Each structure stands twice: as C-alpha cells, then as structure tokens.
Amino acid sequence: MERARETGEGSSSSLRQQRNLREKERRMRMKHLFSILSSLVSPTRRLPVPQLIDQSVSYMIRLKDKVNYLEEKKRALLGGEVQNRSQGSSLQPKLSIRSRDSTIEMNLVMDVNIKRVLLHELVSVFEQEGAQVMSANLQNLNNRTFYTIIAQAIICRIGIDPSKIEERVMSIIS
CATH class of the missing domain: 3.30.70.260 (ACT domain)
Incomplete structure (x- = not known):
C-alpha cells in the first residue's frame, strides 16, 4: 500500500512539474512574441506591455485606413473599366x-x-x-x-x- 501512495504521489508531482514546464514555455513564447511586436511597433525603445498593445492597435488602425485609401485609389483608377467592358472597347x-x-x-x-x-x-x-x-x-x-x-x-x-x-x-x- 505504501508503494501505491509513493507512485501516486510521484505521478502527481510529475504532472505538476509537466504543468509548470508547459506554463514556463508558454510565458517564454509570449515574451518572445511581445519582443517581436515591440521591435515592429517601437524599434527605438522598449515599452511596457499595455502601452505596446495600445500602440499596436493604433498602428493597425492606421494600416487599415491606408489600405482603404489605396483601395479607393485603385477603384478610381479603374473607374471606366466596367463601362468600357460593356461596350466591348x-x-x-x-x-x-x-x-x-x-x-x-x-x-x-x-x-x-x-x-x-x-x-x-x-x-x-x-x-x-x-x-x-x-x-x-x-x-x-x-x-x-x-x-x-x-x-x-x-x-x-x-x-x-x-x-x-x-x-x-x-x-x-x-
């Protein structure tokens, strides 16, 4: 009966160690991803995570606005396309x-x-x-x-x- 307790206790500590190891890997991966994000958003200085996320969101909004502007510009340049196709010219x-x-x-x-x-x-x-x-x-x-x-x-x-x-x-x- 003591052996069963020992192996049971051993497996629970093993599970705990595995869980801790997975959590440590997750934290390291998140730290690495935040580091990459920081280098893209603010390459000159390191920001705290909340400011980094705020700047990332505003950067993405600016990029989205730029994409919309460029799509409008493309539509304006191709404005006569549908009309000319219907006429066959x-x-x-x-x-x-x-x-x-x-x-x-x-x-x-x-x-x-x-x-x-x-x-x-x-x-x-x-x-x-x-x-x-x-x-x-x-x-x-x-x-x-x-x-x-x-x-x-x-x-x-x-x-x-x-x-x-x-x-x-x-x-x-x-």
Whole structure:
C-alpha cells in the first residue's frame, strides 16, 4: 500500500512539474512574441506591455485606413473599366499626375491591347525635365499595365513642371 501512495504521489508531482514546464514555455513564447511586436511597433525603445498593445492597435488602425485609401485609389483608377467592358472597347489610358512641394507622382493605367509603353521611356521624361526618380514601378494585372513613378526635383528651388511632364507622357502613350 505504501508503494501505491509513493507512485501516486510521484505521478502527481510529475504532472505538476509537466504543468509548470508547459506554463514556463508558454510565458517564454509570449515574451518572445511581445519582443517581436515591440521591435515592429517601437524599434527605438522598449515599452511596457499595455502601452505596446495600445500602440499596436493604433498602428493597425492606421494600416487599415491606408489600405482603404489605396483601395479607393485603385477603384478610381479603374473607374471606366466596367463601362468600357460593356461596350466591348479597350480601356483608354488614365493618367494622373500629382505634385506636392518638390515631389511629383505619376499614375498611369493602360490596357495592354492598346500600346506597349516601356517604363524607361517614362522615367527618361522625368529625368529630362529635371527630376530624380525615387521609385518606378510597373505591374501587369487583368490585361492592364499600371505604371507608378515618384520623383523629386533635383533642384528644389526650380521644381518640376507637371504640365510639361503630362504633355510629354501623353505624346508617348497616344
């Protein structure tokens, strides 16, 4: 009978040790995950967990707003798509150029069946007009080509003339 108690007591302490070990592993895993979250949200300083969670939530809300903004922008750029499909015609090129301070952003959407425009042709327009291209992107999606170029004036005092860039890009795409 003593042996039964000993093995029973041994197995309960073994279970307790296993439970403690699992809890310790869980705490270590949570600490590691909070560390990763902290490096993403506030890489410069370590925050207490409640502040870290608050900042993470506000960061996620900002990201969600940005996604919504970009989806709206995409819908605006593709606005004529449904109408043109119903008429059976190709999508006409949509060009938008926005300028702010010494930075200019160009978005162009073209149907691949209309004309093929090379990205370097568009980049060269910006460079010839006195801009340094910071980002140039080309993406093909659903028989459309999306061009995005972000540039900055080489000499900020002189700036960039968006109307000249628009005129030259229109001559390339038409």
